[in-house]
Amino acid sequence: MELPGVLDLPGARLRALREDDWALDHSLSRVADVAQWTYYPADVGVDEARERVARSLTQRAEGRGGRFVVERSGVPLGTIGLSLRVDGPHLYYAFLPAGRGLGLATEAVRALSRWALEHGADVVHARTMVGNVASEGVLERASFDRGPLDVEPDGVSVTRWSRRADSQPTLK
Numbered sequence: 001m002e003l004p005g006v007l008d009l010p011g012a013r014l015r016a017l018r019e020d021d022w023a024l025d026h027s028l029s030r031v032a033d034v035a036q037w038t039y040y041p042a043d044v045g046v047d048e049a050r051e052r053v054a055r056s057l058t059q060r061a062e063g064r065g066g067r068f069v070v071e072r073s074g075v076p077l078g079t080i081g082l083s084l085r086v087d088g089p090h091l092y093y094a095f096l097p098a099g100r101g102l103g104l105a106t107e108a109v110r111a112l113s114r115w116a117l118e119h120g121a122d123v124v125h126a127r128t129m130v131g132n133v134a135s136e137g138v139l140e141r142a143s144f145d146r147g148p149l150d151v152e153p154d155g156v157s158v159t160r161w162s163r164r165a166d167s168q169p170t171l172k
C-alpha cells in the first residue's frame with residue numbers, strides 16, 4: 001500500500017510529512033494531553049523532534065506506513081498517520097489546540113481510514129488509552145467500532161477500535 005502525497009478534506013488537507021515539519025512535533029510535545037494520551041514524549045528538544053520526523057520519513061520510504069500534516073490554509077494544525085502492520089493499518093493522530101473543536105480530527109480520520117479501505121485494507125485499527133473520551137468521540141464519528149479492552153506490553157490499558165469497509169456512517 002503506497003500512501004498518497006495529499007488527501008483533500010473539506011476546507012483542509014492532509015499532506016505527506018516533510019523534513020521541516022519538526023516544528024509541529026516540537027509544538028505537539030508541549031501540549032499536555034498529547035503526552036498524556038499518546039506515545040509522544042513531552043517537551044522534546046529540536047534534535048529529538050527532527051529525529052522523530054526523520055523516523056517517520058524512513059518508515060514511509062520503507063513502505064511501513066507514513067505520517068501526514070493536517071493543514072488549513074497552509075497552517076499545520078495536527079498530524080495523522082498509518083502504521084502498516086501484519087494485521088493491517090493502525091491509525092494514530094494528535095492535534096494542536098488551535099486545530100480542535102472544528103471536526104477536523106474526525107474528517108482526517110474518516111478520510112485516511114476510507115483511503116486505506118479503498119486501497120486494499122480489509123480493516124483499519126486504532127487504540128485509545130482508557131479515559132481518552134475526546135479520541136473515542138472522533139473514532140465513533142468516523143464509523144469505527146469499539147472493540148475489547150486490551151493491555152499493551154508496557155502495561156497501558158487501551159480500547160481497541162476498528163473500521164471495516166462495510167461499516168455504516170454514524171449519525172453523530
Ligand SMILES: CC(C)(COP(=O)(O)OP(=O)(O)OC[C@H]1O[C@@H](n2cnc3c(N)ncnc32)[C@H](O)[C@@H]1OP(=O)(O)O)[C@@H](O)C(=O)NCCC(=O)NCCS
Nearest residue numbers: 033034037093094095100101102103104105106128134135
Ligand atoms: C483526540 C483529538 C484529536 C480530538 O480533537 P477534536 O477537535 O476534539 O476532534 P474533532 O475534530 O472530532 O472535533 C470535535 C469537536 O468539534 C466540534 N465540531 C465542530 N464542527 C464539527 C464538525 N463539522 N464535525 C464534527 N465535530 C465538529 C464538535 O462539537 C466537538 O466539539 P467539543 O469538543 O466541544 O464536543 C484531540 O483531543 C487531541 O489531539 N488529543 C490529544 C492527542 C490524542 O489523544 N490523540 C489520539 C490518541 S488515540
